[in-house]
Amino acid sequence: MFCPRCGSPTESRNGRLYCAASGMDFSEVVAAELTAVAQEPPHDPEPSTVRWGGQWHCPADAEPMVEDAGRVTCPRCSRSLPPRLLYGLIEFHVHP
Numbered sequence: 001m002f003c004p005r006c007g008s009p010t011e012s013r014n015g016r017l018y019c020a021a022s023g024m025d026f027s028e029v030v031a032a033e034l035t036a037v038a039q040e041p042p043h044d045p046e047p048s049t050v051r052w053g054g055q056w057h058c059p060a061d062a063e064p065m066v067e068d069a070g071r072v073t074c075p076r077c078s079r080s081l082p083p084r085l086l087y088g089l090i091e092f093h094v095h096p
Helices: 028-039 083-092
Strands: 010-013 016-019 066-068 071-073
Touching: 016 028, 028 083
Parallel strands: none
Antiparallel strands: 010 016, 066 071
């Protein structure tokens, strides 16, 4: 699995998920949601009225993701980051 902020691999240490490049650890809730996005088959992205901005990477294949009308989707595998996951990453997971 890959960090949705920088595309680096993630690693598990002491039961926690970390970005290998920055050392940022993910909360249990965000780690579970990232795992679900990476492991479950892609499905239609959830609608959002928010323009998220920033750079995002697919947790399944590290491909840079594309935002269109509030939906952040991987052009390679069609996976998307749900709005609640994006919010959690922006508000609670500062990526140095």
